[in-house]
Each structure stands twice: as structure tokens, then as C-alpha cells.
Amino acid sequence: MEKKKLTIHLKVWRQKDADSKGKFVSYTVNDVNPDMSFLEMLDVLNEELIKKDEEPIEFDNDCREGICGMCGSVINGTAHGPQSGMTTCDVRMRMFKDGETIVVEPFRARAFPVIKDLAVDRSALDRIMSKGGYTSVRTGGVPEALSLPVPKPNADEAMDMAACIGCGACVAACPNASAALFVGAKVSHLALLPQGRPEAARRVERMVAQMDEEGFGACSNHGECEAVCPKEISITAIGRMRREYLRAMFK
Amino acid sequence: MKLDSKVPGGHLSEKWDNHKDALKLVSPKNKRHFSVIVVGTGLAGASAAASLGELGYKVINLCIQDSPRRAHSIAAQGGINAAKNYQNDNDSIWRLFYDTIKGGDYRSREANVYRLAQVSNAIIDQAVAQGVPFAREYGGYFANRSFGGALVSRTFYARGQTGQQLLLGAYGALMRQVDEGNVRLFPRREMVDLVVINGKARGILARNLITGELETYMADAVILATGGYGVAYFLSTNAINSNASAVWRAHKKGAFFGNPCFVQIHPTCIPRSGDYQSKLTLMSESLRNDGRVWVPLKKGDKRHPNDIPEEERDYYLERKYPTFGNMVPRDVASRNAKMVCDEGRGVGETGMAVYLDFRDAIRDFGRKTIEERYGNLFEMYKDITGEDAYEVPMRIYPAVHYTMGGLWVDYNLMSTVPGLFVLGEANFSDHGANRLGASALMQGLADGYFIIPYTIADYLAGTQLEKVTEDNEAFKEAKEEARSRYEKLLSVKGNKTVREFHRELGDILWNKVGMSRNEQGLKEAIEEISKLREEYWNNVRVAGEMNTMNKNLEMAGRVADFLELAELMAIDALHRTESCGGHFREESQTPEGEALRDDENFSYVAAWEFKETGKWEMHKEDLKFEFVTPTQRSYK
Numbered sequence: 001m002e003k004k005k006l007t008i009h010l011k012v013w014r015q016k017d018a019d020s021k022g023k024f025v026s027y028t029v030n031d032v033n034p035d036m037s038f039l040e041m042l043d044v045l046n047e048e049l050i051k052k053d054e055e056p057i058e059f060d061n062d063c064r065e066g067i068c069g070m071c072g073s074v075i076n077g078t079a080h081g082p083q084s085g086m087t088t089c090d091v092r093m094r095m096f097k098d099g100e101t102i103v104v105e106p107f108r109a110r111a112f113p114v115i116k117d118l119a120v121d122r123s124a125l126d127r128i129m130s131k132g133g134y135t136s137v138r139t140g141g142v143p144e145a146l147s148l149p150v151p152k153p154n155a156d157e158a159m160d161m162a163a164c165i166g167c168g169a170c171v172a173a174c175p176n177a178s179a180a181l182f183v184g185a186k187v188s189h190l191a192l193l194p195q196g197r198p199e200a201a202r203r204v205e206r207m208v209a210q211m212d213e214e215g216f217g218a219c220s221n222h223g224e225c226e227a228v229c230p231k232e233i234s235i236t237a238i239g240r241m242r243r244e245y246l247r248a249m250f251k
Numbered sequence: 252m253k254l255d256s257k258v259p260g261g262h263l264s265e266k267w268d269n270h271k272d273a274l275k276l277v278s279p280k281n282k283r284h285f286s287v288i289v290v291g292t293g294l295a296g297a298s299a300a301a302s303l304g305e306l307g308y309k310v311i312n313l314c315i316q317d318s319p320r321r322a323h324s325i326a327a328q329g330g331i332n333a334a335k336n337y338q339n340d341n342d343s344i345w346r347l348f349y350d351t352i353k354g355g356d357y358r359s360r361e362a363n364v365y366r367l368a369q370v371s372n373a374i375i376d377q378a379v380a381q382g383v384p385f386a387r388e389y390g391g392y393f394a395n396r397s398f399g400g401a402l403v404s405r406t407f408y409a410r411g412q413t414g415q416q417l418l419l420g421a422y423g424a425l426m427r428q429v430d431e432g433n434v435r436l437f438p439r440r441e442m443v444d445l446v447v448i449n450g451k452a453r454g455i456l457a458r459n460l461i462t463g464e465l466e467t468y469m470a471d472a473v474i475l476a477t478g479g480y481g482v483a484y485f486l487s488t489n490a491i492n493s494n495a496s497a498v499w500r501a502h503k504k505g506a507f508f509g510n511p512c513f514v515q516i517h518p519t520c521i522p523r524s525g526d527y528q529s530k531l532t533l534m535s536e537s538l539r540n541d542g543r544v545w546v547p548l549k550k551g552d553k554r555h556p557n558d559i560p561e562e563e564r565d566y567y568l569e570r571k572y573p574t575f576g577n578m579v580p581r582d583v584a585s586r587n588a589k590m591v592c593d594e595g596r597g598v599g600e601t602g603m604a605v606y607l608d609f610r611d612a613i614r615d616f617g618r619k620t621i622e623e624r625y626g627n628l629f630e631m632y633k634d635i636t637g638e639d640a641y642e643v644p645m646r647i648y649p650a651v652h653y654t655m656g657g658l659w660v661d662y663n664l665m666s667t668v669p670g671l672f673v674l675g676e677a678n679f680s681d682h683g684a685n686r687l688g689a690s691a692l693m694q695g696l697a698d699g700y701f702i703i704p705y706t707i708a709d710y711l712a713g714t715q716l717e718k719v720t721e722d723n724e725a726f727k728e729a730k731e732e733a734r735s736r737y738e739k740l741l742s743v744k745g746n747k748t749v750r751e752f753h754r755e756l757g758d759i760l761w762n763k764v765g766m767s768r769n770e771q772g773l774k775e776a777i778e779e780i781s782k783l784r785e786e787y788w789n790n791v792r793v794a795g796e797m798n799t800m801n802k803n804l805e806m807a808g809r810v811a812d813f814l815e816l817a818e819l820m821a822i823d824a825l826h827r828t829e830s831c832g833g834h835f836r837e838e839s840q841t842p843e844g845e846a847l848r849d850d851e852n853f854s855y856v857a858a859w860e861f862k863e864t865g866k867w868e869m870h871k872e873d874l875k876f877e878f879v880t881p882t883q884r885s886y887k
Contacts, residue, residue: 017799033525035637040527043750050748050794050803058800060317062490064530065631067415068321090634115461116800123438126318130430134423135382139302139700140373142380146337149391150384159384159409162416166320195382 006032006093008041009101012057018113018121024103034094038081039064039071041093059118064089066230069165072172073118074105079169079228087167087230107172111179111215122168124214125182129166131210132203133186135195154192161189163231170225176217181225183207184237191244201248208245254507254858254872257661258362263878264344267366270662274705275712282307285711286470288455290442290497292319294414294692295675296476297421298699304428306704311468312425313440313457315492320422323478323490324695327414328535328628329398330406331378331692333371338395342403344368349879351690354400354580355655355683356832356848357881358510358856360874362662363680370701371693375407377700381420385409396540398688400580400886406689411535411627417692421699440466441805442497444729445473445504445671452501452671453719456729460805463798465733467726471716472670472707475501476699479654479676481514483813483820484765485757487651488520488533494809495816498658498677506666507858507870509659509679511816512824515686515833516766517652518584521635522604531650532635534607534628536688539577541612541621542645544568544584546605550595556606556644567591571843575886582685582833582846583886585649589766590844592648599646608644649766653691655682655833656823659858659872663706664698667858669714672707674698679856684832737797740807745790749807752787756780756810756817764821769837773825777818781865784814819859819867826869829853841883850881 008029015022029045036044039061046056061071071088075081081091096102104118112120150158162185170181187204190196196203219238226235259270277285285308289300292314300312314322334347347368352359379385385407386394395404409416428434439460446454446467454469480495481487502508519534545566547559567587569576577584588605591597598604613621618641622629629640636646657679664672664680675695682690763776787810795801829849830839839847856872 033527035524036527037529040529043529044527046803047748047750050792053794055795056803058802062316062321062492063323063326064491065326065532066634067412068316068323068325068490069318070316070321085630086634092634092637094637119800122317126320126426126429126436126438129320129423130426134420134427135380136427137377137380137424138305139298139377139424139704142376145335145376145379146392148379150387151391152387152389155384155387155391158382159386159412159416162382162384162409162419163412165415166318189384190382193382193384195380 003034006098008032011103013105014117015114017116032093036093038091039089058116061089066090069167072107072167076103079172080230085232107168109171109177125166128207128210131206148194158189158192161185161237164233169228173224173228175222178219179211179216180219180238183211184241185233187244188237188240201251204244205248254870256872263365266362271705274709277708277712287472288468288470289474291476293322293324294418294421294695295699297425298696299474299703300434301424301428302700302704304433310434312434313437315441317438323493324418325415327692328411329537330408330413330689332405332689333375334368335372337393338404340403342405350401351687354687355685356884358831359681359683361878367681367697370697374696378417378420383416383420396537399536399578400687443733445501446725446729447504448719448725451669456733461800465730467721469719474672475677476674477677481651481654483817484651484760485754486531488531496809496812499812499816503861505668507659507860509856509858510656511820512834513655513684515653516585516649518581518588518649519647520650522646522648542607542609544577544605544607546591546596572886579886585766588649604646604648606644607647653686655686664703684834740793743791745792747790748792749810753810760817764824767835767837768824773821776821780818787814823857827853
């Protein structure tokens with residue numbers, strides 16, 4: 001049973017490097033199999049460009065199964081594309097109509113400068129994590145695993161928060177380019193576990209300070225972050241971060 | 252050169268402790284005078300870099316991704332093994348050791364595997380202290396499940412994202428060291444050469460993947476934790492950027508390659524669909540805890556699976572292996588899937604798939620329980636195939652997943668190049684000819700957290716290390732060679748893209764060096780690969796320029812290396828005329844079609860020394876079994 005092939009028109013953001021001005025360039029890809037992933041469709045286009053001696057479109061990607069967080073484009077105005085709970089690499093061509101025009105842009109935020117085409121620099125997120133996205137334990141200097149029981153609901157909620165893949169879609173979707181969901185998820189994951197409590201105050205203070213220093217905006221409760229998060233992390237993470245922050249202030 | 256495994260004496264259970272007691276130490280004050288390069292930030296690389304940084308060494312850590320948190324360990328789904336015996340099912344260090352060495356079909360070192368089982372428990376303690384949210388029961392203690400090749404439940408898991416959570420734990424530890432200034436991090440860098448000076452590994456050359464510049468890094472020792480070479484097959488469950496270039500460059504500088512033909516083909520992946528496909532997606536082995544594998548009894552039965560009555564289904568794993576059933580090791584499950592498909596009983600559009608059916612599990616435990624256990628996997632399956640596995644059985648087929656082969660290392664994890672250490676999937680050490688599920692995470696973290704910090708001290712304390720500067724000839728030569736290689740790739744301007752060559756190479760490997768191998772096919776493969784390699788350098792078309800971000804050029808360099816490595820994989824597979832684990836030679840099977848080892852002639856590690864492109868010399872490390880007796884593996 002042969003599935004009907006699609007013709008897809010693309011408007012893709014092309015930018016030589018961080019210092020150059022970018023622009024949209026139009027392409028058409030024919031015979032697109034609806035089972036293809038969005039990135040596979042870009043692969044096909046890139047193969048055609050290479051054969052025509054044109055420069056292929058640069059885009060970050062790695063695992064192509066929605067877990068590494070390396071991919072990320074704004075597709076038709078939405079970070080990671082039309083369907084919620086997905087990364088860019090999860091997007092399938094069957095979600096688009098034959099003859100549709102798709103606009104593809106990089107994640108845009110002051111803290112995410114464009115490197116080339118659709119690839120951006122998200123190292124600001126690593127610098128935030130370096131300020132407290134962990135428990136300060138040494139290798140080997142730890143108690144036996146059973147010594148601290150963790151109530152199942154806490155373990156489950158901590159897992160929901162720990163599911164963040166660090167893709168930065170929350171930042172790209174936020175009108176203020178805030179990283180509050182990203183930071184809130186890590187603060188919440190560790191605040192929910194007994195292992196994370198001893199340095200909960202220091203963690204939230206340092207991570208929030210670094211987030212501000214990197215040029216991310218403030219959160220004003222738009223909720224766009226939750227809507228695009230590929231791991232569907234709840235905006236309650238931000239509430240918990242605020243509570244932890246207040247608690248730290250009054251300590 | 253005689254291979255010395257440096258396995259210490261004494262009883263199996265005392266070897267590691269005795270060895271540790273004999274290793275030299277570096278004084279706390281002196282540690283900051285030693286620098287170590289760690290290439291890779293997966294479980295092995297991140298845990299090593301973090302642990303060495305904590306000890307006070309000056310660590311340089313590089314990765315190809317934009318962040319260390321993205322290394323492919325992140326994609327491991329099902330779990331990590333440990334001998335905790337929390338389930339009171341009579342598990343022990345000995346049992347974990349025994350299952351692992353048997354699972355590897357007796358082609359790994361007893362001492363290494365035993366040590367792995369010994370340190371497995373400390374890994375769980377470490378991860379829990381880091382805040383890894385392992386699954387818990389209502390009492391607040393751990394939930395465990397079982398994986399293939401074991402009759403106990405020793406696998407710890409964090410939903411279907413265990414690799415992600417363990418990696419984020421190690422990444423956190425790493426970033427703490429970055430913040431403290433003990434680790435300097437260089438993301439978006441690809442190692443393009445190993446620099447050896449006076450016979451010792453003293454640095455690397457790396458390409459900056461943003462600017463294209465070639466950068467030199469110097470140190471007193473180099474650690475490679477760069478993963479496996481499954482992407483040689485083009486289609487695999489590995490990430491797009493996973494590659495063998497770091498180990499291959501090191502191999503060409505003197506590091507022997509161990510058992511390159513030992514490749515794991517994972518039984519439960521989403522089947523292939525079209526030519527455009529860029530990768531295959533794994534469905535965690537944990538699904539086999541509740542899913543039942545079957546095909547129709549009759550050939551070419553095109554009925555909807557739910558319309559095929561019970562008596563016309565063949566639950567072939569349960570039928571052939573009543574003890575282990577659907578939980579046989581990966582190599583056995585994969586081979587059986589291929590067999591039933593070759594018989595014409597495969598399902599789906601292409602006939603190259605089998606069913607993994609949850610109907611009975613949903614009936615017995617309820618949909619909610621199955622959702623809790625595997626919800627994200629079912630969703631992933633639906634995203635890719637558009638089908639609902641709660642209603643119709645999943646269709647699965649084997650795919651390349653993991654490479655047991657890798658750079659040869661001794662008990663200290665040091666390669667044949669002094670000062671070059673190799674950890675995790677990149678080395679050949681612990682899994683023999685087949686890796687059991689949930690053991691890769693265990694090995695990566697064992698190597699990085701608990702082995703390398705001790706063994707590297709012994710090397711640094713006991714070795715005369717001359718002062719080295721960046722203007723050393725060896726660095727200049729490496730740079731010149733790399734530059735001319737990239738320039739050559741860009742200048743060919745031929746008619747075939749890198750991807751076209753890569754796919755052709757993948758087809759050769761999959762068909763002739765895949766799940767089932769024979770003499771004729773392997774000989775053909777060797778010839779075809781060497782021809783393809785020649786064509787590559789005369790007909791490849793690479794886009795763009797060198798001094799900019801250029802993923803096509805990156806891939807071109809990697810495929811050039813795969814074209815050399817692939818030939819060695821075929822040569823190794825040809826020379827090993829026995830079957831063992833994932834290496835199945837059609838000429839060597841039992842009457843029931845199981846892998847038939849030849850211990851008399853092949854109880855050794857084949858360690859290949861590079862001579863020139865297309866030429867190697869094989870060295871043997873004999874495997875001695877003092878504490879277990881190799882037997883024909885049986886999972887019946």
C-alpha cells in the first residue's frame with residue numbers, strides 16, 4: 001500500500017555566522033514520504049543542495065529519538081513544531097499537508113546567539129547548571145542506597161521534573177526569553193528528594209543569579225514554555241522555584 | 252609485542268582489592284601538577300572527568316555535542332544492573348559475574364567481569380546520592396526489574412530514561428568540577444588525532460566544530476571515552492554523530508583493536524521503512540518482561556494480528572527456550588527473529604518484522620500498570636509508526652546497537668600506547684562476544700567512577716614524563732596531516748555524496764558482516780569495502796569549506812575512517828571461524844542452530860595491530876578460565 005507522497009515548500013533561515021545578517025531562503029522538496037521525520041526531509045534537501053554545489057543547511061541534531069536535546073527549530077512559529085510533547089526530531093511529515101509551506105527558524109533569544117543557519121549557542125544553560133544543578137557529593141563518599149527511603153510520590157514527581165532534556169525550547173517560546181522552566185525543573189527535581197535538601201537554598205540562589213547574568217528575561221507567567229516543552233514539564237516547576245527562592249532569602 | 256593483560260594473581264574475589272593495594276598513589280599536593288585529557292562526556296567520560304577533577308588533577312574534557320549532557324549514553328532506556336539483592340531473589344556478585352561472562356559467551360576476561368560485578372553496587376549508591384530518581388515502591392525503597400540472560404531482578408531503572416538520569420547525575424558532578432576550575436570543558440570539538448611523543452600519549456589534535464580550526468591539547472595522559480562504532484552500518488540505534496574516529500586515529504598510532512567483529516544486534520527495534528531513513532529506533536529490552544514475541548505459524552499469513560487465533564501463533568522464544576522464554580539474551584533473540592523471517596513467517600509490509608504483543612499483559616495486569624511501566628515507549632512507538640501498541644502488537648526487528656569490540660586494554664584500562672586509557676563502549680573489555688541488557692551503563696560508570704581514578708594514578712606516579720611543548724614536531728605533523736586530509740576530501744568534488752557512500756558501506760556490513768556470517772560473504776565484503784574506499788577518495792563530493800561549521804565535512808572524515816575500520820571488522824569475522832555470542836558463523840552451529848564455540852582454537856582475544864591501510868597483524872591474548880568452566884550456553 002503506497003502512501004501518497006507530499007510536495008513541501010520551505011522557507012528556511014540561512015545565516016552564514018553570528019556576525020552576518022540572515023535571511024529566509026525558499027526551497028521545494030518533492031516526493032516526501034509522510035512517514036519521514038522532519039529532519040530526514042531536511043537530509044533529503046541537503047543531499048540535493050550538495051549535488052547542486054550549494055551549501056547544505058546546518059542544523060543541530062544527534063540522537064533523533066527525542067532524548068538528547070540537541071535538535072531544535074522553530075517550525076511554523078512554534079518551537080519544535082506543530083504537535084505538543086515532541087522534539088524537532090520527533091516531528092513527522094504526516095503532520096503536514098501536501099503543498100504546505102513550512103517556515104523554519106532557529107531558536108531565538110538574546111542568550112542563544114546564532115552560530116550558523118539553524119544552529120544556536122545554548123552554552124548559557126550549561127553555565128547555569130554549573131552553579132548548582134547537582135548534589136555536591138564526591139565519588140565514593142556516599143551512603144548505601146537504601147539508607148534514605150524516598151516516598152514514591154516524591155520519586156515520581158522528581159522524575160517528572162528531571163525529564164528535562166535541556167533543549168531550550170522553553171526559552172525560545174517565551175516572549176521574555178526566560179529560562180525559568182529550565183531552572184525550575186532542576187531546582188524542583190532536587191528539592192523533592194532528601195538528597196537535594198542540604199544545599200537547596202544555595203542551589204536556587206546561585207542558579208537564579210547565573211540565569212539573570214546570562215541575559216535571560218524574567219518570567220511573567222505566559223505559560224508558553226509548558227506548551228512547547230517536549231517532555232511536558234509542568235509550569236508548577238516555576239512556582240516551586242519561587243518558593244524555594246523565597247525560603248532561601250528568609251533563611 | 253607480547254600482550255600483557257596485567258591481571259593480578261590471587262582468588263577472583265581478591266584480585267581487585269589486592270591490585271588496588273599495590274597501585275602507586277599521587278600525593279594530594281602533586282595531583283594539580285598532572286593534566287589529563289578526557290575525550291567524550293558520556294557515562295564513562297563524564298564520570299571519569301568529574302572524579303579526576305574532584306581528586307585535584309587538571310582535566311581537559313572535550314565533546315562533539317554542544318553540551319556534555321547530550322552524549323549518547325543519554326538514550327539508554329531500560330536500566331542498570333547491580334548485585335544488590337534487594338529483591339531477595341538470591342542474587343549476588345558471583346551471579347552477576349557469572350551471568351555476564353556466560354552472556355558474553357566466554358570471550359571476556361574473568362578478572363575484569365568479576366571486578367565489574369564487584370563495583371556495581373557502589374554505582375547505585377553514587378547515583379542515588381546524586382539524586383537520580385530511580386523507580387521506588389510505596390515503602391520508599393527500590394523497584395527492580397529483570398533483563399535478558401538473568402533469572403533475578405537486578406535492574407534499577409528511572410522510567411524508560413535510565414541512561415538520561417544517570418548521565419545527568421554524572422554531568423552534574425562534571426559541571427560542579429567545571430565551576431570549581433578543576434575541569435576545563437571544550438564542547439563542539441572533535442578529536443582528529445592522537446599525539447604520541449617518546450612512545451607515550453601526550454596530547455590530541457581536535458577540530459573546533461564552529462570555526463573549523465585545528466587545536467592542540469597537551470597532557471600527561473589521554474583517556475578516550477568515545478563510544479562504539481555501530482554507525483559504520485549507517486543504520487543503527489546510535490546517534491547520528493556517534494563515530495569511531497577517535498579510536499581509529501589512536502589505533503593508527505599504535506593502539507591495538509580488540510575483537511572488532513563483535514557487534515551487538517538488538518532484537519527489539521522499530522523495523523525499517525524506507526530509503527530516506529537516517530536511523531533506527533530501539534524499543535527497550537525491558538518490554539520483553541511483559542511483551543510476548545510471536546509470528547504466525549503459517550508462512551505468508553496476511554491476516555490482522557488480532558484475527559490470528561492463539562493456536563495459529565508461534566511464540567517461538569517461549570517454545571524453544573522454556574526457562575528463559577522471551578528473556579533470552581539479545582544475540583539469541585535477534586538470531587531467532589531473523590530465522591523466522593527468513594522462513595517467510597515475518598510480518599508487516601516488508602515481512603521483516605515479528606510481533607511483540609502486550610495483549611496478555613494488559614489482560615492480566617491492566618492497562619494502567621502497563622502504561623506506568625512502559626508509557627513513554629508506547630508513545631514513542633506511536634509517534635514513529637502511527638500505531639497504538641495497546642491495541643495492536645508492536646512490530647519489531649533487530650538492529651545494530653552496540654559494539655563489544657573496541658581498543659584493547661589491560662586490567663588498568665590502558666591500551667597498547669602507554670598513557671592512553673580507554674573506557675566504556677570504546678574499549679573491548681567486559682562484554683565478550685555479547686553484552687547483556689543493562690550492563691553498558693554499569694560498565695561505563697564502573698570504568699569512570701571507580702577504576703580509572705585508581706589505575707591512572709599508578710601510571711602518572713610511576714612514569715617518567717618529559718616536558719612537552721606545543722611546538723613539538725609531533726603536534727605539527729598531526730596538524731599538517733589532518734589539514735591535508737580535510738583539503739583532500741574537499742577537493743575531490745566527485746559525483747557521490749558522503750551519505751551515499753555511507754549507505755553503501757552500511758549495506759555491505761549489514762548483509763555480510765551482520766547477524767549471520769559466512770566465509771564467502773566475508774571475503775566478498777573485504778573486497779567490496781576496499782573498492783568502495785578507493786572510490787571514496789576519488790569520487791566523493793563534500794560541500795562547503797573547512798574553516799566554518801560544516802557537518803558534511805565532519806561526516807566525510809568519519810566515513811573515511813569507517814571505510815578502514817569496516818574492513819578490519821570483516822577480516823576479524825573471517826578469521827574467527829567459530830560462532831560465539833553475536834558473532835554467528837553459519838559454518839559453526841549446533842544441530843538446533845545455536846552458536847557453536849570452538850574453545851580449543853578460539854579462546855582468545857584477537858588484538859589487531861595496524862600496519863598500513865588494509866594491512867594488520869593479529870596478536871592473541873589467551874583467555875584463561877580458572878573459576879568458571881566454559882560450557883555450551885543454554886537458555887532452554
